[in-house]
Amino acid sequence: MGLAAAPASLARVRFAPSPTGFLHLGGLRTALYNYVFAKKHGGRFILRLEDTDQSRVVPGAATGIEDMLEWAGIPPDESPRQGGPAGPYQQSQRLNLYREATEQLLKKGAAYHCFCTPQRLELLKKAALRSQQTPRYDNRCRHLSPKQVAEKVSQGADSVVRFRLEEGSEPFCDLVYGWSRHEVASVEGDPVILKSDGFPTYHLANVVDDHLMGISHVLRGAEWLVSTSKHLLLYRAFGWDPPRFGHLPLLLNADGSKLSKRQGHVFVEQFAQEGYLPAALLDAITHCGSGFGENRMGRTLGELVSEFDVGRIEKHSALLDLEKLSELNRIHLAKQIGDERRRPNLVAEVQANVERVYGEQLMDRGVLETAYVEQVLLLRRGHISRLQDLALPKYAFLWIRPMVACEELRAISPQADEIGRLVLGLLDRPAAALTIEELNRDLRRLPEQVTGTQYSGMMQLLRVALSGQQQGPSVAEMMVVLGREEVQTRIQRALCS
Structure with a gap:
C-alpha cells in the first residue's frame, strides 16, 4: 500500500476505540457524533480498532464493539467486518506501515533510536517526583552519533524509536474549542513512537492511519486536545496535510462525576439486554449535550443527522441524566408501535418474552397469535416503557387467567x-x-x-x-x-x- 493517502471524499471520519472491553456510553457518543457528521456531509464513517497495546486487548471485544454500533443503527461504512479501500482496519495488522513511516522519520533526522533501559527511565521518574516536577524523558539518546547508534545495534541492544520534538508548535483552530496551541517541546520529553516489540504508540499510529485512510476530520474526546500539537508536529515532519480537528467535551454523570467502566449502567450491551431501544439511547446521550437544534425529547436518528452542526457543540462537559431514559424509551417505543413496518418485529419480541416468562402457564396458545399481541401493543402504546414490561406480573392477566374466588x-x-x-x-x-x-x-x-x-x-x-x-x-x-x-x-x- 505504501504511505500514499487514500483518496478523500467530501468527509471521511473515524471512530477508533481500543478493543479493551465493552462499548460504553462515552464511546457510543463519540461514534454517533462521527456518524452524523459523515452522513450530514455525504461522507464515510470508518471504524478502526486501535489494538497496538496487546496486553490490554480483551478477546471478543472487537466483535462486540461493531455489533453494538450495528445495534445502535450507526454501522460503519468501512471496518474490520465490512472491509474497504483503506484496510486493514485493525492496527495490529498494519505494523509494516508503521515501520515504513518510522524509517522515513529516521532518515529525515526527525526520529532517533533510544537505548535507555526501563531502570534508567524509572530513576528519572522518581527523581522528578522527588523534586515535585512532572516526569519527562531527558532526551539523552537524541545526541547519539550515527556511529554510536550502529555500535549499539550491532551489540544487540534493545531500543525504541523516539520522535524529536521541535520548538515552534503552530496554533490550530479546533472545531469546538477554537484556537489552541501547546508548546509540547518545552514541557515534554521526546515521545516514543515505535516500541521495541515493533508496535507503534498511539501518537504515531493514529497519525499514519488518519493520513493513509484519507481522514478529513478527527472528532475525538477532549482528553486528546493537548496532544494535538504533538500530532501536528508529526504531520509536519512527514510533510503531510493534517485533517481538521474537533474535540468533544466529556460525557459525565448527572452529578458531574466521571463515567466509570466500573459502574453498572455504562455499557451499551447492558442497555440492549435490558430492552432499551437504540433510538432512546442515542436520544439520551445527545439530549444532554449540544451540536443539534433545539433540545427536545424523541428525536430520531434522521433528525439528529439533519440538525447536527459541529459549530453548535459547546465547550462545557455534557451531564448525562439516565433518569430520563425510561421516558425517552416510552416515547420512541410508542412511535415504533405506531409504525406498521416496525410493528411485526415488536410483536415477535413480545411473543418470545411471554413464552419465556409464562411458558406452560399460558391459558391457551391463542394469546401468542400475532393479531392478539398486536392489539395488546396498540392498546398499551404510550403506557409501557419497554416491551419486557408486558411480561411483568401486572400484565399477567393478558396471558394467564387469574384465580379469583x-x-x-x-x-x-x-x-x-x-x-x-x-x-x-x-x-x-x-x-x-x-x-x-x-x-x-x-x-x-x-x-x-x-x-x-x-x-x-x-x-x-x-x-x-x-x-x-x-x-x-x-x-x-x-x-x-x-x-x-x-x-x-x-x-x-x-x-x-
Whole structure:
C-alpha cells in the first residue's frame, strides 16, 4: 500500500476505540457524533480498532464493539467486518506501515533510536517526583552519533524509536474549542513512537492511519486536545496535510462525576439486554449535550443527522441524566408501535418474552397469535416503557387467567353476582359495538341498576374479576383486549351463583 493517502471524499471520519472491553456510553457518543457528521456531509464513517497495546486487548471485544454500533443503527461504512479501500482496519495488522513511516522519520533526522533501559527511565521518574516536577524523558539518546547508534545495534541492544520534538508548535483552530496551541517541546520529553516489540504508540499510529485512510476530520474526546500539537508536529515532519480537528467535551454523570467502566449502567450491551431501544439511547446521550437544534425529547436518528452542526457543540462537559431514559424509551417505543413496518418485529419480541416468562402457564396458545399481541401493543402504546414490561406480573392477566374466588369479590361488593350478570349482558351486543368508548359509557350507567353500588366500587370489582389485581388498565380497555369470550369466561368463573 505504501504511505500514499487514500483518496478523500467530501468527509471521511473515524471512530477508533481500543478493543479493551465493552462499548460504553462515552464511546457510543463519540461514534454517533462521527456518524452524523459523515452522513450530514455525504461522507464515510470508518471504524478502526486501535489494538497496538496487546496486553490490554480483551478477546471478543472487537466483535462486540461493531455489533453494538450495528445495534445502535450507526454501522460503519468501512471496518474490520465490512472491509474497504483503506484496510486493514485493525492496527495490529498494519505494523509494516508503521515501520515504513518510522524509517522515513529516521532518515529525515526527525526520529532517533533510544537505548535507555526501563531502570534508567524509572530513576528519572522518581527523581522528578522527588523534586515535585512532572516526569519527562531527558532526551539523552537524541545526541547519539550515527556511529554510536550502529555500535549499539550491532551489540544487540534493545531500543525504541523516539520522535524529536521541535520548538515552534503552530496554533490550530479546533472545531469546538477554537484556537489552541501547546508548546509540547518545552514541557515534554521526546515521545516514543515505535516500541521495541515493533508496535507503534498511539501518537504515531493514529497519525499514519488518519493520513493513509484519507481522514478529513478527527472528532475525538477532549482528553486528546493537548496532544494535538504533538500530532501536528508529526504531520509536519512527514510533510503531510493534517485533517481538521474537533474535540468533544466529556460525557459525565448527572452529578458531574466521571463515567466509570466500573459502574453498572455504562455499557451499551447492558442497555440492549435490558430492552432499551437504540433510538432512546442515542436520544439520551445527545439530549444532554449540544451540536443539534433545539433540545427536545424523541428525536430520531434522521433528525439528529439533519440538525447536527459541529459549530453548535459547546465547550462545557455534557451531564448525562439516565433518569430520563425510561421516558425517552416510552416515547420512541410508542412511535415504533405506531409504525406498521416496525410493528411485526415488536410483536415477535413480545411473543418470545411471554413464552419465556409464562411458558406452560399460558391459558391457551391463542394469546401468542400475532393479531392478539398486536392489539395488546396498540392498546398499551404510550403506557409501557419497554416491551419486557408486558411480561411483568401486572400484565399477567393478558396471558394467564387469574384465580379469583367469589368470596374475594363479595368482600368488595355484596352485589358482585348482580353486577357480573349485568356486565355479561353488555357482551350480547355485536362485536363491532364493543369499543372502549361504548363500554365506558355503558359501564357508567350500570350503578343506576344496582341499589347501593357506586361506580368506583364496581370498577374495582370488575378489575379484580378480570385481572386479579387492584390496579391496572381501565376495565373497558381490558374487556376490549381480552375479547368477548374470555371476558365471559372470567366473569362466570368469578360469580358465586
